[in-house]
Amino acid sequence: MSAPLLLTDWHSIPDAARGGTVALGNFDGVHLGHLAVLRAAHAARPELTPAVLTFEPHPREHFRPDDPPFRLTLLGEKCAALAAAGVRVVHALPFDTGLAAMTAEEFVEQVLHRALGAGHLACGHDFAFGHRKGGDAGFLAREAEKRGIGLTIVPALSDAEGPISATRIRRLLQDGYPERAATLLGRPWAIQGEVVHGDKLGRVLGWPTANMWIGRHLEPARGVYAVRARLADGRLVPGVANIGRRPTLGGDPQTRLETHLFDFDEDLYGQEIAVELLHFQRPDLKFDGLEALTAAIAADAAEARRLLGLA
Template identity: 45%
Template sequence: MRIISDYQFVTDTDRGATAAIGNFDGVHLGHRSVIEMARDAAPDAPLGVLTFDPHPRAYFAPKSAPFRLMSSAARASCLAGVGVEKLYQLPFNTALASLSPYDFAQKVLHDGLGLKHVVVGADFCFGEGRSGTAEDLRNYGAQLGFGVTVAPLMAQTEQTISSTAIRRALSDARPRDAAAMLGHWHRIEGPVIGGEQRGRELGYPTANMSIDGLHPPAFGVYAVIADVLEGPHQGRYHGVASMGVRPMFGENKPNLETFIFDFKGDLYGAPISIALVDYLRGEEKFDSLEALITQMDADSLRARAILAAL
């Protein structure tokens, strides 16, 4: 997959694509439906996705609480996995935000990227002040010479599938409900970072990861699938992970600590992906280290049983 980050400097080989447009945070089932519609709209054209980095919400409200379901790198990896050939990942800045809806359609979609066809959700808004609608885009496409398909919102039973609904499920300690809307397990991806090595002293060495900038799922303990993405230990493993601030040790910066079952090796700096499969219990502060170890033993046994049944 090629990543194009400037609509004003696009090679001829990167023009003429069909593209789904949106933020695609989580790459959930609704997103995948829009991408499939883009594929079907022009099957002979390269399949593209047009998205933005940073997320427009972060641009307009930089002090808002972290809300991203995945990093830009994880999103790109996920989009590549569903067959996207061209990722137009445009910087969302003052210049882009100031374009009128028509100028966005003309200067970015038509003149800049040279898109053949675009697909957007029914709730798509664009241009300065989010004043342009999906119907406006359809009209501009007819004038400028590119096709526009407006995809209906996708529902699962009575709930519309959306990144907001997925965040709510994760906050409510319902990772399986989140996975049902995503079409895959919710994952935290990134490099293993250094920690205090307390887990090693307790007999539970962990791979620690930052969750900075991401929507924090409910704090507590999870049964997880751990994928080591590169290096000598590359592969898939089962494990148990703690999400939170580690109240037993007076910490206050949340992170994710994963104990990988039956694993020996050094993962510092290695890129890993942790899938949250099931929520086991909330975060607790124990009266003693012995009580903590006893609970960790019980958590591991329960996680092994859950993961073995997948």
């Protein structure tokens, strides 16, 4: 699976990247509902290059910068998930004050028609765009038809619990249900980031960890998880991880992800890895000293091995 062509400037799109089927949306999480939109776009014009138009940062990050982080997928992970779904071109439009001020009609004419030369469009039934969300799916249908562009409006994909949405997946992760979130995503949810230096305490205690900051990702339920890490070279390594602020050690101002990889002793500092949360084991706890903490980590690791079928 090769990475899609990533374009971030709609003013200068190469000819080879124009004229495709373009699925529209934020695609945060690239969940099963999003995959339905991608399939609809491709089915309408299978001879055209499958493309996605999304926004970076997420418009909510632009308009409400003080909100807590909420992203399910940052751009790199989003592109990887889109590539796995067959997308060849990703237009990640920089969402700034200029784009936010563009009217819905200007967006259709200047971006979708002139810049992208879209051959066919697809979006969810609730897609809204343009200044103050002045355009909806109905408006898009009328404007696309004027320009000879086809449009497929895809209804929400639902299961027994209701429509599949990024909001619902976020809630499941915050409540400690990564398995249920994975069912709606079609894959395990992962936190991707650079392995950074910590205080090396884990190594002193006999449980070395790869440390990452949560950053702009949604903060899931704090606690211990059975995990699988995707390394930069593609290897998958099982392990146990803690998401929290280390209350036993006095507390941290930021939430971190500390992952102990089983039977692994390589230097990962500075590398980008993705840690998939597979099973939630217990909430983050404050222990009475390092001896109790070390015993808890050993028990957590044994339980993670059992959950992952390694025991």
